[in-house]
Amino acid sequence: MIEQRLSQVVTQAFAACQEAGEIPRTVVCPPIHLERPRQSAHGDLATNIALVIAKAAKRSPRAIAEALVARMPSDPHLQGVSVAGPGFINFDLIPTWFVEQLTEIIAADQRYGCTNIHQGERCQVEFVSANPTGPLHVGHGRNAILGDVLGNLLAAVGYQVTKEYYVNDTGVQIETLGRSVLCRLRELQGEKAAFPAECYQGSYIIDIAQQLQGDGTAVAWQTLDERAQSLACGRYAADRILRGITDDLAACGVVHDRYFLESALHVEGAIPVVIEQLRHAGHLYEQDDALWFRSTAFGDDKDRVIRKSDGSLTYFAADIAYHARKYVEGFSRVVDVLGADHAGYVPRMKAVVAALGHDAGSLDYVLTQLVNLTRGGEVVSMSTRRGEYETLARLIAEVGRDVTRYFYLMRSHTAQLDFDLALATAQTLENPVYYVQYAHARICSIFAKAEATGAGWRQRDPLEASQLDLEEERALARLVGEYPGLIRAIAEELAPHRLTVYLLEVARTFQSYYTRGKQDPRYRVLGQALPKMQAKLSLLHCLRIVIRNGLGLLGISAPERMNRIEGDAAHHD
RNA sequence: GUGCCCGUAGCUCAGUCGGAUAGAGCACAAGCCUUCUAAGCUUGGGGUCGCAGGUUCGAAUCCUGCCGGGCACGCCA
Numbered sequence: 239m240i241e242q243r244l245s246q247v248v249t250q251a252f253a254a255c256q257e258a259g260e261i262p263r264t265v266v267c268p269p270i271h272l273e274r275p276r277q278s279a280h281g282d283l284a285t286n287i288a289l290v291i292a293k294a295a296k297r298s299p300r301a302i303a304e305a306l307v308a309r310m311p312s313d314p315h316l317q318g319v320s321v322a323g324p325g326f327i328n329f330d331l332i333p334t335w336f337v338e339q340l341t342e343i344i345a346a347d348q349r350y351g352c353t354n355i356h357q358g359e360r361c362q363v364e365f366v367s368a369n370p371t372g373p374l375h376v377g378h379g380r381n382a383i384l385g386d387v388l389g390n391l392l393a394a395v396g397y398q399v400t401k402e403y404y405v406n407d408t409g410v411q412i413e414t415l416g417r418s419v420l421c422r423l424r425e426l427q428g429e430k431a432a433f434p435a436e437c438y439q440g441s442y443i444i445d446i447a448q449q450l451q452g453d454g455t456a457v458a459w460q461t462l463d464e465r466a467q468s469l470a471c472g473r474y475a476a477d478r479i480l481r482g483i484t485d486d487l488a489a490c491g492v493v494h495d496r497y498f499l500e501s502a503l504h505v506e507g508a509i510p511v512v513i514e515q516l517r518h519a520g521h522l523y524e525q526d527d528a529l530w531f532r533s534t535a536f537g538d539d540k541d542r543v544i545r546k547s548d549g550s551l552t553y554f555a556a557d558i559a560y561h562a563r564k565y566v567e568g569f570s571r572v573v574d575v576l577g578a579d580h581a582g583y584v585p586r587m588k589a590v591v592a593a594l595g596h597d598a599g600s601l602d603y604v605l606t607q608l609v610n611l612t613r614g615g616e617v618v619s620m621s622t623r624r625g626e627y628e629t630l631a632r633l634i635a636e637v638g639r640d641v642t643r644y645f646y647l648m649r650s651h652t653a654q655l656d657f658d659l660a661l662a663t664a665q666t667l668e669n670p671v672y673y674v675q676y677a678h679a680r681i682c683s684i685f686a687k688a689e690a691t692g693a694g695w696r697q698r699d700p701l702e703a704s705q706l707d708l709e710e711e712r713a714l715a716r717l718v719g720e721y722p723g724l725i726r727a728i729a730e731e732l733a734p735h736r737l738t739v740y741l742l743e744v745a746r747t748f749q750s751y752y753t754r755g756k757q758d759p760r761y762r763v764l765g766q767a768l769p770k771m772q773a774k775l776s777l778l779h780c781l782r783i784v785i786r787n788g789l790g791l792l793g794i795s796a797p798e799r800m801n802r803i804e805g806d807a808a809h810h811d
Numbered sequence: 812g813u814g815c816c817c818g819u820a821g822c823u824c825a826g827u828c829g830g831a832u833a834g835a836g837c838a839c840a841a842g843c844c845u846u847c848u849a850a851g852c853u854u855g856g857g858g859u860c861g862c863a864g865g866u867u868c869g870a871a872u873c874c875u876g877c878c879g880g881g882c883a884c885g886c887c888a
Contacts, residue, residue, distance in 0.1 A: 271828060286830055289868080299868075323831055324868060369888075411888060528886050539814075539884080546886040553888045581815055582883050607816060608881070649824070653817055654881065661823085661837090668837065668850090676850055684847045727827065739825055742835075753852035756844065764847050800850065 239339045239719050240315065241283065244329060245270035247313050248285055254309035261302065265294045274716070281320070281328030282335075282716070288325040299325025334703030336715035341701055343718060343780045351725045351787050356396035360568050363389040365575035366487065366494070367404040370480040371415045372440055374630040376611045376657060377577060379490065382630075383646040383793070384606055385575040386492045387734045390791045395729040397571065403494040404560060407476055407501050409553065414438065415479075416472025422447035423456055423471065446475045486631045491639055491793045500556050508559040509551060512594075513544065515562070521593045531558075536589035536598070558590050561601070565591075571600050573732070578605040604732050606651045613659040637662045640794045644671035647792055650735050670742055675797055677745035678785045680752060681778050682798040684763055688775060693768065695775040705773035708760065710751045714777060717744055718784045725791070734792070741788045748781055 248270045255261040268290050275284045288303035295302055303321040310319060318330035343350050365385020368378050386401065393399040406412075418437035422444050425433070433439075450456045455474065459467050480497075487493065503509060513529070516522050521532050527547035531554075534541050544555045564572050572591075576583070584603045592598040611618040611628050618628045634642055641662055648670065649655050662669070688694050706715070721740075728736050755761035763774045786796040 269828075273827085273830085275831075276833095277831075280831070284831090286828095289830070290828085292868085326831070406888075409888065526886080530886090543886045548886080550886090552886070578816065578882055580883085584815090605816080605882095653824085656823070658823085670836075672850065673836095676848085680848060680851090687847055724827090731827080733827090735825085736827080739835085742825095746835080749851060750853085752847075753843090753849085755847065756849090756852075759846090762847065800848080 239342065239722065240331070240335060240716075241272045241720075241723060243313065243315065244272055244283060244285075247310055247316075248272075248287060248306065248327075251306045251310040252287070255302075255305050258305075258309065260305040260309075261291070261295050261297075265291055274720075275328070280322060280326070281318075282331040283329045284322075284326045285329075286326055288321075288327065292325065303327050333707070333712065336712065336719060337701050337703040337706075339719045340715060340776055340780050343783055344697065344776065347783060348787065350783050351722050351791075352394045352396075353722060353726060354396040355726070356392070359397050359570050360400070361392050361397035361571040361573065362400045362402055362564055362567075362569040363392065363573045363575065364402045364404055365389075366483075366492075367406075368483065369406045369411050370476040370483065371411050372438060372479065373442060374483055374486050376628050376630055376633055377606075377609045379630040379633060379642065380606045380609050380646050380651070380655060381575050381577060382487055382490060382492045383643050384604065384651055384734065385573075386490075387643075387647060387792055388573060388575065388604065388732055390793065391725065391729040391732075391734060391737075392571075392573070394725055394791060400496065400569070401494045403497045405480065405497055405499045406553075407480075407499050408504065409500075412472045412476055413468065415475050416468040416470070418443045419447050419450065419471040419475045420468050423450055426451055442479070443475070446478055449478070450474060482631075486629075486634070489631065489634045489639065490642065498560070500560070503556055503559045503563070508563060509555050512559045512562045513555070516558075516593055519593060519595075531586070531590070531593075533586045533589035533593075536585075536592045538585040538589050542586050554586065557587065561587060561590055562594055565594065565596055571602070573602045573604060575604045575606065578607045581605050602732060604651060607654045609655045609657055611657050611659065618659075633659075640675070641669060641671050643792060643794050644669075644674075644738060647734055648738050650733065670738070671794060672800070673749075674741045674745045674785065674789065675795070676800050677748050678782060678789070678796045679798060679800045681748070681782045681785075684778060685775065685782075686798075688764055688771070691764065693771065695779065696772060697776075697779075699772050701776050702769050702773055705770045706777060710747070710754070710761070711774075711777055714744075714747055714751060714781060717747055718780045721784050721788070737788055737792060741785060741792075744781065744784060744788075 249267060252261065252267045256263050256265075268287065270285055270287060271290075272283050272285050275281060288299045288306060292299040292302060300321060303325045307319050307321055307327060315331050315335040316329060317332045320328050320330075322328050346352075363385055365388075366374070366378060366382045368374060374382070389399045389401045414437060417434070421431070421433055421437060424431065426444075426447055437443075450471070459470050462470065484497075513522070516531065521535065522544070523530050523532065528543050529545035530541045531544050532541050542554055543552055544558070545551055561572070574587075584605075587603075588598040588601055591601045611633075636659065637645075645657055645662055646655070685695060706712070724736065724740055728734060751761060755763070759765070763771060763778060765771075766774065789796045
């Protein structure tokens, strides 16, 4: 907030310098980058603009900085501006600069951090989209949580977001699924045959076969021929598995707005239509009896087959129609969250979007790297074939929703993630998610106490700036003021892990401040003269808002009290 | 072989658009509870930012080449 204000001040100074001929008119004013210097001696905020434009302006950075400072309009929040080092401009703020900001935070409340910069734009986030041939495993979990939070973040900057799951409910894999179930069914009926190696080996297939037999469905299908039975089994199993997936996702707090079935594309006849469209635009050609899409014209490594020489369509063909449909539906921005093993798919899909006449930049791919699930240092196998993998459902049951989500979000999605179950469960006391939640609970507890003593927080009272005179309080105020800018940046970069880093810093700064109250009464909130307590409570309320809203975007609860965990008693010996 | 991701403290990882003396947690060492939750806090040790060049006022960050780990390279999905 203060950053916006100061960047305007700098922009005005820049314009004034150009007016005065101190900066050539050919130099474009870059985005003003204001940062919090590591050392307090370097002011409250600093900008490097003079260093950035020095070369283009053909003047020394220091000279430019001096000129900018000389022509800088005054601002009531500034008490000093200086040029330092190679040409940084350091800003010293008046001690009470943050008061308006706190007032604004309290007024914005639940909406604090949300902006409307993308108002009126529709965005679709497609994620999970796992084939309904088996339960979700921990790799899908990362995709699910990341996609869910990206959706929340994009909504926070104004997009009208739709969270979507694309279901491949046709094709080879569903046929294999049907055959797998049918084979297990035959086994249950006493037939003796080796279970095919290419079929799904997991025990859930047997469960489905048992259910089929148990509810009499299998009997009704006995009049059908082999292929029809297999197809029926496939549909039945896919439907059941998809329902299981939906349940597992719900257990993680992930709910999609829509499940879009691939079969719907076939029913609509959407694929021939989009093929015609591409052919018309000259992006297709026939070769070796197959139909090709000239994706190399848009930067792909090689052209891609849409219709195989045997006349059948590729998976890619359906996906083209699916993506074309997204734009027809009115989404101006599309985000697909995929596993990194599908990275090779990105150039051809962007090529499709471009070939259809859209900006390829409107389609973003977020690729999640591998998740290594370990338990006490040992890698847990995730082979679907052998059916030994660790399911997401089991992870949630064992670790819990909040911890699971936080762990997935803690690391950049561009890096592989080691998810240590032993750490997530056994070391709950040092778990960062509890640390952040605890900060929230502690603040709530202080408010409850204030209420109980009859001197509760009165929101309507004006905040008296002079009452917040501690350095730590200014640091906290500055931190919560950075929140909206951070959300904007994170939504732009599609990098939610930065929010966990930020929340941890907020929690840490608060915990440190809080604990000083044990020794130093000035740091205590309760028991102060009324105006001071009111001011401190207002600050704490802002902290509470930021933690609550931040955790909310992450889909993690912000409890008002934390129940003690067994084993903590050791600390009191 | 080609493309993408990763390499930062003993371990797990942050590090924004190139910025001032590279950070946190865990682990280790020493302290702090009559008071708003000690699930906490304070202090300390610990670094060839994989290696070598380059770009420039300045590089963990950008470029090139290597080394190491992962993933992908189909008329499969």
